[in-house]
Amino acid sequence: MAFADIPRSVLGQEYDRLSYPEVTAEELIHYARKLGVTDPIYLDEEAARRGPNHGLVAFPTYVVKLRGGKMMPPEVVKEMSRGGFDAGKDIEFHAPIRPGDTLTARSTIFDIYEKTGRTGSMWFVVFRTTIENQRGELVANVDSRIMQRGRSGEEPNR
Amino acid sequence: MSDHRREADPFASLEAGDEFAVRSIMLDKAFVRDYACAIDMNFGRFTDDEAARAEGLPGQITPGNMTLALLGRCLLEWVPGASLKRLGTTFRGLALTGTSVQVNGTVTERSEDGRSIECDVWMEGPEGDRWVIGTATLVRA
Numbered sequence: 001m002a003f004a005d006i007p008r009s010v011l012g013q014e015y016d017r018l019s020y021p022e023v024t025a026e027e028l029i030h031y032a033r034k035l036g037v038t039d040p041i042y043l044d045e046e047a048a049r050r051g052p053n054h055g056l057v058a059f060p061t062y063v064v065k066l067r068g069g070k071m072m073p074p075e076v077v078k079e080m081s082r083g084g085f086d087a088g089k090d091i092e093f094h095a096p097i098r099p100g101d102t103l104t105a106r107s108t109i110f111d112i113y114e115k116t117g118r119t120g121s122m123w124f125v126v127f128r129t130t131i132e133n134q135r136g137e138l139v140a141n142v143d144s145r146i147m148q149r150g151r152s153g154e155e156p157n158r
Numbered sequence: 159m160s161d162h163r164r165e166a167d168p169f170a171s172l173e174a175g176d177e178f179a180v181r182s183i184m185l186d187k188a189f190v191r192d193y194a195c196a197i198d199m200n201f202g203r204f205t206d207d208e209a210a211r212a213e214g215l216p217g218q219i220t221p222g223n224m225t226l227a228l229l230g231r232c233l234l235e236w237v238p239g240a241s242l243k244r245l246g247t248t249f250r251g252l253a254l255t256g257t258s259v260q261v262n263g264t265v266t267e268r269s270e271d272g273r274s275i276e277c278d279v280w281m282e283g284p285e286g287d288r289w290v291i292g293t294a295t296l297v298r299a
Contacts, residue, residue: 010258035227036189036194039238052239052299060234060242062228087221089291090246 003079003123003148006112015073016107018067025056025111032059058097063140064089066131069103072146075108076125079148087124087147095137102134110143114150121150167267168237169298172275178236178263183228187255190220197223220253225290229279232261233294240296243274247292257284266293273298 027047032042037059040047048056072080097103110128114121125146131139186289187207194204199221202209207217253259260282263270267276274297279291 031196034193035224035231036183037231041232048268052241059227059230061223061230062224066247067198082287086249088248089226090244090248091226092244093242 001113002148002150003076003084003125003146004052004114004150006075006079006125008112009110010073010075010109012108012110014059014106014108015103016068016070018069019102019104021102023058023097023099023101023103028058028062028097028099031065035059047135049101053096056099059150060093061091062097063091063093063131063142064140066103066105066128066129068107069079070107072125072127073109084125084146084148087145089145092145093139094141095139097133097139103139104132106130106132119149123148123150164195165223166185168239169272169275172237172265172268174265176265178232178265180285181232181235181261183261185220185253185255187218190218190224190255193227194221196197197221200213202227211215211218215252216254217257220255220288222249222253225249225253225281229261229281229290229292229294232263233277233296236263237275237296239299241299243297244295245292246294247290249290251283251287253283253289258284259289259296274289 029043037043040052041051042059045056108128109125111126114123127144129142133139191205194200203213203215203219204221205218210218226245230242230245230264231246234240261279262282263277264277265275266278274295277296279292279294280288283289
């Protein structure tokens with residue numbers, strides 16, 4: 001079984017939704033520290049108040065922590081028997097995350113496609129996690145690409 | 159090019175073709191382990207050499223999410239006060255821990271109104287291999 005066998009009917013279907021506890025200043029600062037960020041606007045509430053965001057906000061890549069509760073839907077899990085690699089991520093950042101926000105992550109399969117390179121066919125599944133805050137504002141779209149080597153002569157399962 | 163100070167307009171002097179000052183980052187094992195735990199990815203391959211080897215890896219590796227975040231960190235160090243609007247990465251190789259990597263970046267485009275720039279950004283391993291490549295959009299905060 002392989003990614004090429006995933007039915008296209010799964011595209012766009014929400015397979016997971018997770019609401020997180022209220023964001024705290026401490027966890028935003030903890031994240032920035034562990035990444036080695038030194039800019040005080042991400043580490044110190046007083047400095048953040050004087051900064052461009054007029055208050056503490058998450059360092060943008062904090063959103064990688066918000067991966068939802070279920071990594072992938074069952075239709076994809078069963079096709080992972082041939083393995084898969086984390087090929088990359090694309091993130092669009094929108095509203096900043098502030099202490100007191102309550103965030104919800106919704107997960108869908110955004111795309112399934114094939115690419116042919118020097119080493120042959122590769123199949124990609126793109127998982128999209130859409131993160132919104134308590135006001136319904138879009139915080140980020142996080143697209144994660146998982147890649148699998150294809151078999152020769154594979155046709156997508158439409 | 160030297161880093162741009164927050165007091166100055168970070169975009170004022172940036173033009174397509176500008177190269178940012180190369181950043182060296184040590185992927186220290188404890189640094190990677192602590193970050194992996196901070197994003198709830200405390201899986202053996204990211205926290206422990208032995209557990210990683212048991213999975214067939216050469217040793218503890220850096221999560222892709224961390225290499226991406228380090229590229230984001232460098233971009234905002236290069237242009238302090240900017241906002242990161244978009245960051246896209248491709249993971250091309252295993253980012254092994256215990257190694258020093260170099261993060262490079264260039265400006266590829268400046269918007270006509272001067273409010274945003276497009277960048278290429280990449281992380282090289284000790285042999286110069288590009289372990290992570292990416293593109294980003296930075297906007298005025």
